[in-house]
């Protein structure tokens with residue numbers, strides 16, 4: 001059973017097998033990290049790699065990540081591409097519309113720091129972290145799907161270790 | 170009974186919308202479910218290609234052309250490099266020409282697979298998307314063998330190529346050609362001739378040939394309207410005149426000529442033609458050094474050049490003005506998606522909201538190419 005395997009050393013199971021005891025933190029974190037719904041939202045070239053990652057060859061579904069079109073349904077948002085100033089206001093708004101807890105993964109050099117457009121791109125936001133808080137940065141132009149998967153696993157680890165007392169939604 | 174009060178409704182679609190293929194925003198004026206006007210709002214992915222081209226040297230611009238239309242980076246590189254070579258007046262070895270054509274055709278297959286897959290997805294069919302991306306992955310693997318990159322390659326250089334191809338590439342390409350034929354048949358059975366899909370796309374968004382020509386529409390979108398115009402045949406560049414292939418046009422096999430289904434099916438058929446070109450080219454690649462014609466410094470004399478090529482999306486052209494220095498004075502890109510999208514208002518008037526999604530998908534736009 002999922003929860004027993006995943007939380008092995010912190011779960012106590014009673015003899016009859018129907019009752020388990022664990023901490024609230026562990027239970028919440030486990031459920032959050034195992035079904036991170038992702039916003040169906042792509043910006044530029046990195047979005048194509050993101051699509052390739054969610055298609056059958058790399059298969060994001062096995063991490064419980066499925067794309068949803070509305071910000072109201074989602075837990076994570078992958079910023080996949082160049083953020084222009086015109087788009088930045090929209091991203092901020094989408095972020096504000098997401099229910100907490102929410103996580104941000106910044107994918108690719110453009111979202112991290114402006115990428116190839118950092119010098120002459122007068123209209124490119126030099127890093128998405130200037131407007132919304134980022135949890136994981138994935139470098140690359142574009143990052144390979146393996147790199148994106150690694151980033152998502154890092155994010156899962158981060159969620160696994162968060163605690164209710166410390167987490168500020 | 171009192172008169173019912175009616176008024177127009179303005180609906181905003183995008184820039185975050187699952188079926189606008191990126192960050193396109195459409196402002197729809199609606200009369201109930203019926204669309205009266207569609208106004209595209211661009212600029213959410215403006216990345217100032219022209220400004221970058223002014224600040225970079227000629228070879229440094231190549232990676233930026235990759236990022237313009239990221240689904241067919243090879244075709245973009247090819248067009249730009251051909252324009253620079255025309256300016257420099259250099260001849261490239263035959264081997265380079267062959268490899269370039271093979272790469273451009275492989276890229277066309279990859280791009281069309283994405284177009285087919287995402288179009289299926291737009292119409293509510295998730296499975297073709299998964300199959301198409303699986304096959305695209307096989308094409309990307311070939312690119313990876315030769316240049317290490319999956320999507321944005323910087324592979325085609327001025328006067329040559331960054332790497333020579335390997336024997337492994339040749340065997341794998343032949344395997345791919347064998348593999349893709351039955352797969353395309355399967356995808357056609359799965360999606361193209363699927364009754365539900367045909368109901369969604371046939372007789373929707375009919376684009377008459379005159380309107381298409383007047384608006385400067387090109388590529389599969391134009392050929393879907395029955396116009397036999399393909400720059401690989403009409404104005405051959407590189408060595409396309411050596412190969413034997415057909416121009417696919419919409420024939421009204423289902424629906425009527427110029428509707429969404431015909432635009433879509435042109436892409437499915439073109440994959441077969443690309444496979445034919447690859448088959449002919451892969452066996453006759455001459456020997457040679459792929460970097461023998463690469464100039465030490467790209468510094469053309471003052472002048473200008475324009476080269477147009479048939480990219481998977483349509484007519485892609487680069488206009489370069491040189492002032493004799495190391496940087497181009499000006500580079501203007503004529504991007505196919507930008508011209509194609511301009512007819513959306515004319516052909517979606519009078520359709521339902523849901524049909525606008527299908528019409529938009531049938532253009533196979535890439536926002537990087539529209540906004541640049």
Ligand code: SF4
Pocket residue numbers: 044045046047080081082107108109110111115116140141142143236321
């Ligand atoms: S990081 Fe590179 S691949 Fe990703 S959006 Fe920016 S330019 Fe495109």
